[in-house]
Each structure stands twice: as C-alpha cells, then as structure tokens.
Amino acid sequence: MARLFIRSLTSAPLLHLYGLMMLCGLVVLSGCSLQSSPLLYPKGPVASTERELMLFAIAIMLTVLIPVWGLTLWCCRRYRKGGKGEYRPDWCSSTLVECGVWGGPLIIILLIGYLVVVYTFRLDPYKPLTVHSTDTTPFPVQAVALDWKWLFIYPELGIATVNELVFPQSRPLALEITSDTVMTSFMIPALGGQIYAMAGMTTHLNLIADQPGTFTGRNTQFSGTGFPQMYFSAKALPDKAFEDWLGTVRNASSMLNSAHYHQLARPNKSYAPVEYFSSVDTDLFNHILARYSAPSTALANGAL
Structure with a gap:
C-alpha cells in the first residue's frame, strides 16, 4: 500500500499538476511587494x-x-x-x-x-513606552468604534475626527478605546498592536511612530455588513505639519454635540469620508460608556 501511495504521488499527471499550481502561485505573488508589507517593514x-x-x-x-x-x-x-531499505518492524527498543x-x-x-x-x-498594550525624543508626554486620543466608522476624540485639544487619526511623530500615542456597537478590533499593522473595542468597557493601547507617514488602520473583527469599509488613515506628522493640520480642524464648521453624535452613530452603507469637528462636548467619551454601564444615570443626567 505504501508503495502504491508513493507511486501515485510521483505519477506524471500529478507532477504536472503540482508544477502548474506552483507557477500560478508565483504569478499571483509577483504582484506583491515585500517593501509595502507593514509586518516585515514596521x-x-x-x-x-x-x-x-x-x-x-x-x-x-x-x-x-x-x-x-x-x-x-x-x-x-x-x-x-x-531501494536499499529493509523492513524491520521491531522498534520497541529504539x-x-x-x-x-x-x-x-x-x-x-x-x-x-x-x-x-x-x-x-x-x-503589554497598557505598558508605557520608552521614547528617545524631546517630548515624552503621552498624546491622548479616545477612539470609538461605530457602524461602520471610527470616531477619534482629542480630549486635550477639544476636537474630533472621523476615520482619520493624526498625532505627532515620535511622541507616545496613548489610545483609550471603546465601542458604541458590537465588539470590534482596533489595529494599525505598521505601528503594531491589536486590541478589542467593547461597548461599556475601555481598553488601552500605547504606540509610537518612528518616522512620519500615513498608515492604514482597520477593524479586524467581523462586525456586520459594513465591515469591509471600516478602515481609517493614521498619520504621524512632524510638529509643524501637525500644527497646520490642527489649525485646519479648528476652522471646521461642524461641532460634535449630542444631536450630531446621534446622526453620526447611524450605520453607513459605504465608506464614511473623513470629517472634522472644531469642538466636541465635554466628557462625550464617558457619556458613551455610561449608555451601557449606567444607563439610568446617563438618562437622568440627559446624556446622549
């Protein structure tokens, strides 16, 4: 039986099929660039x-x-x-x-x-990162997973963005993440880290970009119809470019209040374009959490 099996594997038709499969694989992989792989070139x-x-x-x-x-x-x-092999089945003392x-x-x-x-x-995603730069102060950003987009709140700056995460290069990025929908997963492959976003809970992720650039972030947890378009741009900018971007956001006409957030949280059928908010309600992130952890208190206070 063993000889028949080996002979069948080495028969001419199968060898031709194996060769054809390898050729097809090489043709498909020829369009891939290792230089663009975030896992190999972080x-x-x-x-x-x-x-x-x-x-x-x-x-x-x-x-x-x-x-x-x-x-x-x-x-x-x-x-x-x-061949030269011999059949010697007594292996009990080998x-x-x-x-x-x-x-x-x-x-x-x-x-x-x-x-x-x-x-x-x-x-450990909660572990503070050691950096070698002039500004080692963590840059806080609050990320909220929606259907099917990402909302980023900058608590120290009083602004918010949709599907665009911008932060200073070489400064620690301290992310606080939650979800206002089903469980999702936050990941920026070029910078590392993958952590879940869950409604009523917060997770933390610390990242640093060694160099300026634009990276793709995405939800890696299937979350429904709009899952394929739930991705965003993560931009690490030098100080001057970051200040210019910040000025653009602060000049935006939209403000993220409770009423606007309800509209924003509605499911989108296609990719949600980048959107800027020049101001955001104080403690909006905690109000989103309170909808799940303490709904009676949130409703009594008129939050969301």
Whole structure:
C-alpha cells in the first residue's frame, strides 16, 4: 500500500499538476511587494517587537518542518522499489527514535513557553513606552468604534475626527478605546498592536511612530455588513505639519454635540469620508460608556 501511495504521488499527471499550481502561485505573488508589507517593514518599536516574535515563531516551525520534509524525501527514495531499505518492524527498543519523538517536542514547548512569557510582558498594550525624543508626554486620543466608522476624540485639544487619526511623530500615542456597537478590533499593522473595542468597557493601547507617514488602520473583527469599509488613515506628522493640520480642524464648521453624535452613530452603507469637528462636548467619551454601564444615570443626567 505504501508503495502504491508513493507511486501515485510521483505519477506524471500529478507532477504536472503540482508544477502548474506552483507557477500560478508565483504569478499571483509577483504582484506583491515585500517593501509595502507593514509586518516585515514596521514603522514603530511595538511593530518591530512583533516582527521579532513572528520570526522566532517561523524559526521554531522550520525546525519541525525541515526535518519532516527531509525525512519524507529520504524515506521515499530509500524504500522505493529497488531501494536499499529493509523492513524491520521491531522498534520497541529504539532509543534514537524515542529521543527524537519525545525530545524534539519537549524542546519546542520550552522555547514557546519562554517566548510567551517574555513577549507577553514586553508587548503589554497598557505598558508605557520608552521614547528617545524631546517630548515624552503621552498624546491622548479616545477612539470609538461605530457602524461602520471610527470616531477619534482629542480630549486635550477639544476636537474630533472621523476615520482619520493624526498625532505627532515620535511622541507616545496613548489610545483609550471603546465601542458604541458590537465588539470590534482596533489595529494599525505598521505601528503594531491589536486590541478589542467593547461597548461599556475601555481598553488601552500605547504606540509610537518612528518616522512620519500615513498608515492604514482597520477593524479586524467581523462586525456586520459594513465591515469591509471600516478602515481609517493614521498619520504621524512632524510638529509643524501637525500644527497646520490642527489649525485646519479648528476652522471646521461642524461641532460634535449630542444631536450630531446621534446622526453620526447611524450605520453607513459605504465608506464614511473623513470629517472634522472644531469642538466636541465635554466628557462625550464617558457619556458613551455610561449608555451601557449606567444607563439610568446617563438618562437622568440627559446624556446622549
């Protein structure tokens, strides 16, 4: 049976099919640019640490896959018809085989356990980040997931934006995240980090951009019909460019009050364009939280 199986795998039609599949794969991948991959070319220390962890995981997997592939090819050649292999089924006292079967997985488990412990603390999203710049003060932003757009509130600046997150380059970005809809997931792959946004709860994420640029952020948790268009632009700007952008937002005619927020929170059927609000109701973020954690108090105070 083993010989028939090996012979079937190495038959001419199947080999031609394998070759055709590999050719199609190369054609598809030819349009991909590794330089544009945020996972391989991160733009912040958090994403760089995540890339390091990913490479460690790939190395561990290859220590398993490469010997398995090599032994598979060796067995196919040695035990083929006319090969030098012999059938010796008495393996009950094979020390070498048992060391390989049990020792390999044990080493892998120890390595994985070490990586889990070390990188769990290193990539703690609540952990303040160490920066080497003139301004180390965290830049606070409150993010609210809606159907199907992102609202960003800048509590220190008194402004808000839709589907555009702008912050100073090389300054720690301190995000406070919640949802005014179903559970979603916040992620900017180029900067690292993925954390859930849940109604009535807050999660925190600290990020830094090493260089100026525009990055894509998105919701990575399926959340309904408009899920594909729930993405936003994250822009890290130098100080002068950030001040210019801030002046543009403060000159906007729209103001985010309770009535306007109700309109904004309605589900959109297509991608929601970028929108600026020159002012925002004080404590709007906490009022959104209160709708779920203490609705009776929020209604009594007339919030939202």
